[in-house]
Amino acid sequence: MSDAADVQRVLSGDVDAFARLVDRYYERCARFAVRMLGNRDDAEDALQATFLRAYRSLGKYQERDKFSAWLYRILVNQCRSIASRRSQRERVFIREEAVLLNAPDRRPTWTGEDEEFVQRVLAELDPLLREAFLLKHVEDMSYEEMSALTGVGVSALKMRVKRACDRLRTRWEHIKDE
């Protein structure tokens, strides 16, 4: 059943249809939220707020828009909101810089334990760069989709993604040289 059909069923009173939408998008949204916010507690808060807000606002959803894009817009805003409200926790990541810098170079054996490393290098990016990088390369969105979602121009988004890639590459090289 399509997203649009499920939306119509929800608006007709079928809550189970919304559960199907949740099932369809929960894991993708969870991935973005965890990568964006850097920890699972905040990500779960963002997911809860996103789907609740989507449910409450479903009557305003316009079918000419892709449901996934509409949902992602809510998710991105919720992640921004949580990151802003919990800026104190964001600073903890900065303090953890020393831990990261002093960590032994595990590259030869980096296999399944890499999530923590990835999470940390992503957390070092400016949130706007991280957001653009994740939407482009992890969520595999086009720049046009990203622009519609964020309200930021395509050229600015391209610069953000490029800058993010440059910083990640530099960060990696820095670690290699330690």
Added chain:
Amino acid sequence: MSDDFSSLDPNVQWIVSEARRPVTVDAAARGRLLEAIRREPRPDRSSPVVAWLLHPRHFALPPLATLAAAAGLVGVGILTGLAFNWDGRAPTEQGSPVAVDSQLPDSGASRVIKFVLIAPQAARVAVVGDFNGWDSTATPAVRQADGTWATFVKLRPGRHEYSFVIDGTHFVSDPNAPIAPDDGYGQNNSVVVVGGRSS
């Protein structure tokens, strides 16, 4: 500027590949979410016309003369308040401040922007931004009967950064607005663009 996956630096490709892996979150969280949704009232259908009228970012009135603005803006305030409820952002539900803005055409190139913050527990709220020198005493918001705080600022066309200040010390950005880069003080400001899209 090509930035397809295949054109990325190999190490960045590796980071992307790792970041694409599914993440595990508390399995019970999804159950709690669905429980919460089942407790919610059924969402209302909005006709496109009503949705347009209630959308806080696209609501606009015909050009207002300065002297007539006050009367017209009362109506805007009422409709904006309705928009919160239709959007599910009533103060008791959200539990945290939420800001929206509405652009009202002005007679000249500038526009009057309405800043609204849901902060029922606040004693004082003000808007600070590049338009008032970040002076927390320059643009106080007025408490509305429903617990929201509102104020109007006439802005020139262009990009403006702003934030709310609650009780003189607590800075709050607009979660639905684009966020400006960290200003160096650990604070993410919001961005409003006059004469273009604001989100």
